[in-house]
Amino acid sequence: MGEAVRVKDLSVWYGSQKALDNVSITVPRGSVYAILGPSGCGKSTLLRAINKLVLLRDGVRVEGEVRVFGVDVYRDPRGEEVLARVGMVFQTPNPFPHLSIYDNVAIGPRLRGQSKGRELDELVRWALEKAGLWEEVRDRLRKPASELSGGQQQRLCIARALALRPGLLLMDEPTANLDPLNAARIEELVKELSREITIILVTHDAEQAQRLARRGALLFMGRVVEEGLLSGILSRPYSKVLQALVAKCRVAGGDGEATEPLLP
Amino acid sequence: MRLHSLKRAVLDRVFLAVTASATLALLAVGAFIVAISAVESFPVIAALGPALFIEPPGLPGGEFGGLGPVLVSTAVIVSLGVLVGSLIGVPVGILMSECRGSWLARAADAALQAISEIPSVVVGLVVFVVLVLPMRTPSAIAAAVSLCITALPYIAAQTRESLAAIPLSYREAAFSLGLPRWKAVLRLLVPMNARGVATAVLLGGARALGETAPVLFTAGAAFSAFYGLIGPSSTLSLLIFYFAPSPYENWRRLAWAAVLLLVALTIVLSSAVRRLSRGVKM
Ligand SMILES: Nc1ncnc2c1ncn2[C@@H]1O[C@H](COP(=O)(O)OP(=O)(O)O)[C@@H](O)[C@H]1O
Numbered sequence: 001m002g003e004a005v006r007v008k009d010l011s012v013w014y015g016s017q018k019a020l021d022n023v024s025i026t027v028p029r030g031s032v033y034a035i036l037g038p039s040g041c042g043k044s045t046l047l048r049a050i051n052k053l054v055l056l057r058d059g060v061r062v063e064g065e066v067r068v069f070g071v072d073v074y075r076d077p078r079g080e081e082v083l084a085r086v087g088m089v090f091q092t093p094n095p096f097p098h099l100s101i102y103d104n105v106a107i108g109p110r111l112r113g114q115s116k117g118r119e120l121d122e123l124v125r126w127a128l129e130k131a132g133l134w135e136e137v138r139d140r141l142r143k144p145a146s147e148l149s150g151g152q153q154q155r156l157c158i159a160r161a162l163a164l165r166p167g168l169l170l171m172d173e174p175t176a177n178l179d180p181l182n183a184a185r186i187e188e189l190v191k192e193l194s195r196e197i198t199i200i201l202v203t204h205d206a207e208q209a210q211r212l213a214r215r216g217a218l219l220f221m222g223r224v225v226e227e228g229l230l231s232g233i234l235s236r237p238y239s240k241v242l243q244a245l246v247a248k249c250r251v252a253g254g255d256g257e258a259t260e261p262l263l264p
Numbered sequence: 265m266r267l268h269s270l271k272r273a274v275l276d277r278v279f280l281a282v283t284a285s286a287t288l289a290l291l292a293v294g295a296f297i298v299a300i301s302a303v304e305s306f307p308v309i310a311a312l313g314p315a316l317f318i319e320p321p322g323l324p325g326g327e328f329g330g331l332g333p334v335l336v337s338t339a340v341i342v343s344l345g346v347l348v349g350s351l352i353g354v355p356v357g358i359l360m361s362e363c364r365g366s367w368l369a370r371a372a373d374a375a376l377q378a379i380s381e382i383p384s385v386v387v388g389l390v391v392f393v394v395l396v397l398p399m400r401t402p403s404a405i406a407a408a409v410s411l412c413i414t415a416l417p418y419i420a421a422q423t424r425e426s427l428a429a430i431p432l433s434y435r436e437a438a439f440s441l442g443l444p445r446w447k448a449v450l451r452l453l454v455p456m457n458a459r460g461v462a463t464a465v466l467l468g469g470a471r472a473l474g475e476t477a478p479v480l481f482t483a484g485a486a487f488s489a490f491y492g493l494i495g496p497s498s499t500l501s502l503l504i505f506y507f508a509p510s511p512y513e514n515w516r517r518l519a520w521a522a523v524l525l526l527v528a529l530t531i532v533l534s535s536a537v538r539r540l541s542r543g544v545k546m
């Protein structure tokens with residue numbers, strides 16, 4: 001099958017602060033891959049380093065290699081092409097506030113000149129159906145997206161990403177700001193989508209990770225401390241795993257890195 | 265301990281008294297300006313009625329006349345100046361926000377800084393040398409160019425600020441769609457920020473409307489008719505400048521009418537700016 005993403009010796013700095021330190025992970029195709037760790041450990045940074053969104057921030061420096069579907073996205077000119085097939089869903093639902101529900105989904109393919117007219121209508125409908133939102137919005141596609149509830153907005157953002165026909169979907173704690181019911185819907189969705197799309201799911205919820213993913217990585221203070229089957233990483237309760245890491249880090253005197261809040 | 269807290273209470277009072285009286289003084293100045301303008305101009309405006317907006321000014325010492333031609337040239341000059349100023353200023357603002365740190369953005373920033381720091385009478389003088397002398401006449405065009413230059417830094421800076429204020433999460437959403445950068449900016453972020461751009465343009469308008477110095481040597485002083493783009497012209501602020509100190513009662517009255525119009529227009533523009541920029545909901 002080959003891998004969807006291979007990150008090798010990746011380091012990211014925000015100014016002088018090192019947020020990722022020599023991170024290497026391998027994400028196989030056609031599955032859900034979980035990135036776990038306490039908040040501030042660099043999960044979001046790692047996700048944004050994969051699709052280069054991290055470069056939007058000031059003073060960022062990236063070193064190392066990120067291959068998406070075999071292409072080195074930081075050096076290969078084909079990188080842009082490959083990244084056009086990478087969708088992203090964020091921690092806080094962020095539909096475009098000036099666009100209608102329809103246009104939020106349509107804008108990507110439209111601006112990329114990939115489809116228009118009837119074909120675009122079909123694509124929007126398909127994406128909204130996939131995201132489990134179609135029935136709720138079919139009568140008000142022209143209404144502003146801001147009228148939707150938080151959970152609906154997040155599903156709209158999923159539809160917006162799906163309309164790009166992505167081969168890879170990056171999800172940064174997509175349920176963190178939702179109530180349990182809406183969170184459960186999104187989890188269902190992730191399960192379903194993972195049959196066709198590779199998904200990298202950032203979460204600090206170990207149970208969610210185990211429900212959705214088989215493989216993953218555990219990050220701690222910018223480093224990968226474990227990678228592989230989640231059954232192995234989480235053979236002990238997650239809180240115990242984190243406590244052990246914190247204790248080890250104290251003994252090592254912080255290991256020279258700036259200390260950040262260690263627990264979620 | 266007691267003494268300490270007493271001293272503190274006294275200082276607090278003093279602080280309050282000083283800042284409050286300064287604020288009151290400011291309010292008084294503002295109220296005074298508005299009141300004087302209103303008291304001086306309302307009778308004129310009431311006496312003239314619609315003629316104020318149509319008739320040319322009367323002869324020195326004669327009838328009142330009106331501000332018709334001046335209003336036309338003001339509208340033409342200010343709109344033209346702000347239009348061109350926006351065509352340049354908005355893209356420059358976009359560049360300064362989206363290519364922050366690039367040498368081009370830094371150069372633009374330095375240039376705008378310089379322009380906004382030069383006294384506006386110098387801008388007028390430069391345009392006089394570059395345009396009015398070769399054309400052998402002051403003109404609406406030359407005045408528009410002067411006002412365009414004066415308004416430019418405001419338009420660009422406001423555009424830049426409003427774009428920079430777009431929350432990172434929308435920016436990330438826009439850039440997560442696999443679009444080329446220029447497309448993400450021009451087709452998503454700028455429309456998202458349409459109000460910010462409108463605010464920038466209106467701010468430039470308010471700026472241009474209020475300035476006198478840039479048009480002093482460039483517009484001419486043709487108050488009785490609008491002579492087209494390359495003919496001599498005038499603006500409201502210029503009319504005030506020439507008419508207010510004149511020895512003719514009717515001209516002084518007209519100047520006050522112009523004052524009220526100018527103040528009203530400026531207030532309308534600035535409150536539009538404020539409303540727009542407050543209403544940006546993200
Ligand atoms: N824009 C930024 N500037 C400076 N430091 C940042 C920035 N974004 C994140 N960081 C720091 O980088 C580290 C990793 O952050 P992040 O990737 O957001 O962690 P997580 O997603 O695991 O909570 C944190 O210590 C955070 O404070």
Ligand SMILES: [Mg+2]
Pocket residue numbers: 040043044045172
């Ligand atoms: Mg995060």
